[in-house]
Amino acid sequence: MRISVFGMGYVGCVSAACFADMHHEIIGVDVNLQKLDLIKKGQSPIIEPGLDELLAQVIKTGALQVTDSAEYAIKNSDISMVCVGTPSKQNGSLDTHFLLRVMEQIGATLKSIEHYHVVTIRSTLLPGVAKEYIIPLLEQTSGKTAGEDFGVCVNPEFLRESSAIDDFQNPPFTLIGQFDQRSGDRLAEAYAPIDRPVFRTEPDAASMVKYASNNFHALKVAFANEIGAVCNQLDIDSQQVMRVFCEDRSLNISKTYLRPGFAFGGSCLPKDVRALSYAAKHRDVHTPLLDSILPSNENHIERAVRKVLERGNRHVVMLGLSFKPGTDDLRESPLVTVAETLIGKGYKLKIYDEEVILSNIFGKNKEYIERSLPHISELLTSDVEGALKDAETIIIGKRLKNMDEICGMFEEHQFVLDLEYIADWAPAESEKIV
Numbered sequence: 001m002r003i004s005v006f007g008m009g010y011v012g013c014v015s016a017a018c019f020a021d022m023h024h025e026i027i028g029v030d031v032n033l034q035k036l037d038l039i040k041k042g043q044s045p046i047i048e049p050g051l052d053e054l055l056a057q058v059i060k061t062g063a064l065q066v067t068d069s070a071e072y073a074i075k076n077s078d079i080s081m082v083c084v085g086t087p088s089k090q091n092g093s094l095d096t097h098f099l100l101r102v103m104e105q106i107g108a109t110l111k112s113i114e115h116y117h118v119v120t121i122r123s124t125l126l127p128g129v130a131k132e133y134i135i136p137l138l139e140q141t142s143g144k145t146a147g148e149d150f151g152v153c154v155n156p157e158f159l160r161e162s163s164a165i166d167d168f169q170n171p172p173f174t175l176i177g178q179f180d181q182r183s184g185d186r187l188a189e190a191y192a193p194i195d196r197p198v199f200r201t202e203p204d205a206a207s208m209v210k211y212a213s214n215n216f217h218a219l220k221v222a223f224a225n226e227i228g229a230v231c232n233q234l235d236i237d238s239q240q241v242m243r244v245f246c247e248d249r250s251l252n253i254s255k256t257y258l259r260p261g262f263a264f265g266g267s268c269l270p271k272d273v274r275a276l277s278y279a280a281k282h283r284d285v286h287t288p289l290l291d292s293i294l295p296s297n298e299n300h301i302e303r304a305v306r307k308v309l310e311r312g313n314r315h316v317v318m319l320g321l322s323f324k325p326g327t328d329d330l331r332e333s334p335l336v337t338v339a340e341t342l343i344g345k346g347y348k349l350k351i352y353d354e355e356v357i358l359s360n361i362f363g364k365n366k367e368y369i370e371r372s373l374p375h376i377s378e379l380l381t382s383d384v385e386g387a388l389k390d391a392e393t394i395i396i397g398k399r400l401k402n403m404d405e406i407c408g409m410f411e412e413h414q415f416v417l418d419l420e421y422i423a424d425w426a427p428a429e430s431e432k433i434v
């Protein structure tokens with residue numbers, strides 16, 4: 001394929017060299033003539049293992065040529081991959097001016113070409129930027145329509161400096177955020193030589209995967225360092241702790257706990273988060289990340305309550321009360337907090353949870369629920385059908401055994417707040433919390 005790469009920096013140089021090595025015809029574009037001179041000589045303008053050799057090879061074969069002319073590049077390619085910088089502004093917001101400048105240049109040339117061209121954004125950009133700024137700018141400068149006359153894709157890059165060539169050639173997946181099917185099909189052809197899974201989403205979801213990934217990586221480093229700092233104060237070998245921690249591929253290094261849903265709770269997580277934060281504080285170790293976990297969780301519970309309050313419906317049924325399916329443990333269940341808050345505000349609440357049978361609850365669990373919801377026996381019902389008939393708002397808090405049957409009882413006028421992405425069907429007036 002004929003591909004132009006805009007911005008011959010860390011991402012652009014590696015992408016251009018690797019695509020050229022995959023037998024595509026590449027035109028690299030940059031405004032920095034010094035960089036272009038170096039690349040023309042087969043030398044890398046950045047330090048990156050293996051890149052000098054790869055650039056020398058693809059320049060020699062002619063698979064990669066470079067230019068400072070956006071017009072030449074667009075006229076002679078079917079796809080453009082935009083890899084210019086998107087740095088932070090002073091206030092932390094995303095600086096898109098390089099990106100928008102390139103789009104103006106591309107749009108101006110799109111105006112005069114006959115062939116179908118897909119503009120692909122490899123730069124990291126926030127959700128919304130493509131739809132709100134880039135596409136309107138391309139349409140305005142070209143006088144053409146996205147999705148009809150030209151294509152647009154958001155195609156984030158996941159490579160890491162220092163292992164960029166290997167990351168490019170062996171990515172975890174290829175992510176194509178397509179404006180329309182035809183744009184995505186064309187871009188997918190460029191990646192055909194890379195035998196890895198391809199995920200196709202809408203553009204904003206693709207942008208968000210990139211941000212979720214980098215934020216998670218940053219979170220992991222900060223987490224490991226805070227655990228390490230606490231270990232250090234306690235004279236514990238932090239390297240050993242995290243080595244063993246990482247051996248748990250079932251709960252720790254896995255998909256578990258990474259599905260958006262409702263808040264955590266139960267008799268272990270809240271108390272253990274609290275205890276570690278306290279232990280750190282007690283030893284003067286500052287752990288802002290660990291300290292923020294419970295406030296974040298509480299915020300999530302408040303989000304759910306707010307959604308119910310915003311509707312203003314007084315008759316509410318909550319499906320589920322214990323902190324997760326398969327247990328009757330009510331201790332620190334976030335659903336108990338939701339119930340407590342709604343009752344405090346005068347809402348008429350009924351709760352159905354087949355796993356919570358008051359006569360079978362003992363000890364600390366019983367003490368907890370009697371303290372949190374003193375009139376629990378009046379709130380709990382075993383007649384879900386009867387309760388749902390009078391409901392205006394229904395909160396789905398956990399998966400119950402007969403969930404499909406229960407969802408079949410919902411009526412079109414009811415507002416369903418699905419906290420756990422459970423209901424296959426819900427009335428039009430439904431919402432999810434995340």
Ligand SMILES: NC(=O)c1ccc[n+]([C@@H]2O[C@H](COP(=O)([O-])OP(=O)(O)OC[C@H]3O[C@@H](n4cnc5c(N)ncnc54)[C@H](O)[C@@H]3O)[C@@H](O)[C@H]2O)c1
Nearest residue numbers: 007008009010011030031032083084085086123124157161
């Ligand atoms: N560096 C990484 O490891 C990495 C990894 C993944 C994603 N990203 C993202 O990729 C994007 C690029 O990052 P980078 O580190 O390669 O940036 P960079 O600053 O190294 O390179 C950007 C290049 O774009 C050129 N440029 C600016 N305006 C131009 C224009 N109008 N036409 C042509 N070229 C122009 C600059 O001269 C420069 O060479 C950013 O959005 C970044 O967040 C970076």
